[in-house]
Amino acid sequence: MSAALSVINLAVLARRLHDTSLLPALTPVSVGTLVYPAPTSTVEINPNWEVLYWNTSVYGVVDNSVILECGTTLPDLYIWSFTQPGTEAIKAVVYNLGRGPKIQKIAKTLGQLTIVLKSADVSIEKLLLAANGLFTCQAFYNIDEDPKVHYYYVHLTVRVPVSKPNLLMTGTPVEGSKLWMHCSVDNGTGPIKYIWKHETQNENITNLNESNSVIYVDDVKRNYTGWYHCVVSNAVNTESSDKVWLDIKFGPDDPQIDVSPKTTSEWGYTILETQNVSLLCQAMSNPPSQYLWFYNNFQINIGPKLTITRILRNGTGNYSCSAQNSYLNTSSSRTISLTVYFGPDNPQIDVSSNTVMDRIYTAVEPENGYVALETQGVSLLCQAQSNPPGHFIWFFNNSQVHTGSQLTIPKIHRNQSGNYTCSAQNTYLNSSSSRTIHLTVYCECHLQQY
Structure with missing residues (x-):
């Protein structure tokens, strides 16, 4: 409430008690980093009168409800006022001078304010963020006999739930490159906690050793492929982003060539004349490799598997597999020596x-x-x-x-x-x-x- 209204109400009470000593001086009081004007800690009234001060902290959530208490019993008179953090203005919110509660216009900026039945407690529905601040209830008891004055300071902290985060990725998802992942939250009262989760293609979920809203990777690895999402939380709630698929491109690695039947000598692989022989080429790559086969530098086949039916002696030579990644425009190859054993022919x-x-x-x-x-x-x-x-x-x-x-x-x-x-x-x-x-x-x- 304004200082003038506070003084007027106190003056009314003082006239009823025929004593103006009820008018206390107002001085600022600091609560943490917030500064509010408040009555001095000493009030000169009457040796038989009593002035008490109560401090409480209440937490509310935007769009939810909260109750601000003003004592345990209904006072004869009460005045609720509100002070925004960082200001000294005291604005009346609601008062009752014995003729029922009167809600002020400012209350609409705080939420849907009502008085709890048979009390001086304030209920605020659909709480607004603007209600964050200091609420003061001046309560007067036994004003016709042995007056008592209570000050109830209610520090209301309005918290905002964290909104659903949005996961953004920038950079090139290629092995060895750089990559950024940003977990963006539009709303939410801090501090906000971030948890990053990685789900592999085998559905194994692990928490990453990161607690910030941004992950920076300066050397992308192929095993980073998988689903990613971030989980954000504060004192109010927890929200999770949608999953984002990260597909790391790499390769091809150096090919591996499997020869069947497999017989080796100091010169390489060997096979008997007229036998069937299969050569299988494999190279790790994403996207999967395309394969070309060469015999003594001449292309002879396309595909990962080369099968020779009833190989002849002139099949001896060098067989090369070239693995190609068309997306990255990269390739790698491997060559093996295959010797066909035969004979002796008739002399x-x-x-x-x-x-x-x-x-x-x-x-x-x-x-x-x-x-x-x-x-x-x-x-x-x-x-x-x-x-x-x-x-x-x-x-x-x-x-x-x-x-x-x-x-x-x-x-x-x-x-x-x-x-x-x-x-x-x-x-x-x-x-x-x-x-x-x-x-x-x-x-x-x-x-x-x-």
């Missing part, structure tokens, strides 16, 4: 001599028969395709006579006529093949007969 035997008469076909000579002159030099060369390369063993009439691809006889004799066999062996595959020729040694006398 080929080449016979050389100055006087060798090759492939004499007679009724008594077998096919592939060779002849040579006695005392002349004869060389037999055995060749067979094989991978790994084959080892060669020579046999004369089933008896081993030499190891190596070439058998050389410097001066052949007639008793060396017979079957010469070359055995080609692939020790890695534990396989072998052989070929036999017949060599006849003639002396000069035989030639003279022809």
Whole structure:
């Protein structure tokens, strides 16, 4: 209420009591950081009279209701006044001088104000933020007999619920980049508490070690992908933002190539000729990688899996998988060496001599028969395709006579006529093949007969 009205009411009471000592001086009182004018702590009245001061704090919530108490019993007279924080103006809100409560216009700026039945308590419905401040109830008891004066200081703090937060993200959601997330709240009485939550694709929810309204990430990781939302709370309520999906783009990583069937050697992967072989390329990437296959630098396939049915020996070589992220325009590749093992094939035997008469076909000579002159030099060369390369063993009439691809006889004799066999062996595959020729040694006398 205004100072003038307060003095008028006190003057009325004083006239009824025939004593003007009821008019107290008003001086400011500080409550925390808020300054309000209030009566002095000493009031000169009458030794038989009593002046009491009461301080209470009440918390209200915007748009809700609150009750401000003025004693436990109904006084004979009372005046409610209001003072905004940071001002010294005392404005009357409602008073009752014995003829019923009179609500002032200022009450509409505070909410829907009524007096609680059979009391001097004030009820405020649909509380407005402007009601935040100091309410003072001056209550007068027993004014016809032994007057008593009570001052009830009610410090009303009007709190605003936190509004639903809005989660905003700025930056590029790419691995290694920078990113900001801002939890924005339009309304709410502080202090406001912030909790950040991260939900993975597996629905695992964790609280982030952040308590501010803004999260700054200077090195984004791929495992940051997931749903995010912030939870804000104050002394009134708790609200949660809508979930926002954060999709971190990355990759492709270096590809991994799985070969099936998987057999390795010191040179890389190996496979047997005519077997089926599958090569599967995988590279972590978001969005998922696209794959290209190359054989000795020539593109041969599109897709993560390369299947070769009944691979041939000419399939030996380098196989490269190129993983490509079209969104980030990035790529990575990996190359493996695949060796096709085979053989040995059937050997080929080449016979050389100055006087060798090759492939004499007679009724008594077998096919592939060779002849040579006695005392002349004869060389037999055995060749067979094989991978790994084959080892060669020579046999004369089933008896081993030499190891190596070439058998050389410097001066052949007639008793060396017979079957010469070359055995080609692939020790890695534990396989072998052989070929036999017949060599006849003639002396000069035989030639003279022809």
